[in-house]
Amino acid sequence: MKMILHKADTRGHADHGWLKSFHSFSFANYHNSERMNFGVLRVLNDDIVAAGRGFGTHPHSNMEIISIPIEGDLQHMDDMGNSTVIKQGEIQVMSAGTGVSHSEYNKNKDDLVKFLQIWVFPNKKDVTPRYDQVSIKSIETKNSLYQILSPNPDDDGVWIHQDAWFHLGNYESGKTDSYTIKKKGNGVYIFILEGEIEVINQLLNKRDGLGIWETDSFTLKANSEAKVLVIEVPMVF
Structure with a gap:
């Protein structure tokens, strides 16, 4: 990784x-x-x-x-x-x-x-x-990531001309969640909107960003009430 x-x-x-x-x-x-x-x-x-x-x-x-x-x-x-x-x-x-x-x-x-x-x-x-x-209000969930963008016009949210997936997550303090990469070779950019989240022993606070690649999955933990945007994208183009 x-x-x-x-x-x-x-x-x-x-x-x-x-x-x-x-x-x-x-x-x-x-x-x-x-x-x-x-x-x-x-x-x-x-x-x-x-x-x-x-x-x-x-x-x-x-x-x-x-x-x-x-x-x-x-x-x-x-x-x-x-x-x-x-x-x-x-x-x-x-x-x-x-x-x-x-x-x-x-x-x-x-x-x-x-x-x-x-x-x-x-x-x-x-x-x-x-x-x-x-609107993405109807697909919003608590304590788990929910998809808001993908390459597929039939999916929830919007779609784009790229093998990319966006997810939002709203977490209560102490909750954990995991994410599995959708397409081999992709990376993920994690952007904290609110609160504190721990990912791979990194403490991330409001508006911090963490890019990770050459991995198949990762786990995040909310150390407070938190909101996060997870952006999965190809690493080459």
Whole structure:
């Protein structure tokens, strides 16, 4: 087994006033040659957007873009004709493919919006752009991981053009859980949303990230009430 630890306070940080963003991997003005990606996981941004502000219309291509709201309401618009609001308890995916332009704004005038912005390199280039947004509240479980993304359109959650699986877990203190790698050769990036979790003798706290690969499974233990995002991705592309 191999692993890499990214403590929360080692992430890149940008403060634009209206936007406060923390980067687990190189992004925009934050460049770290040792943290360009984890396998096909290219971007994991932890964004806080001021009331009424947001990202103006901008383009993407050949990237799978996932947004997971943590707090507040995120207004999405794109040139595919979608105009939606994404809330906590939902997940959004956009396959940029041959090219798409979109904007993201904090819909509220008096509250922050907080969300995770995640980019994954696809296993197919130049696909027809696609948008999807689903609620994951009905599949949420306690003290066990539940799947919110996969390569399979028939699975729970959303799907992307990549052999990747995302799971969320909400744990009570003292609970343990295990995870088995879905596809041989994949690795897993574990990102702590709340609380303290122990994985392979590593204590992980809020916004810490741990990448592990060359293993078939791992066990985690919650040392407090905790919430975690588990991202399984291919390590080569």
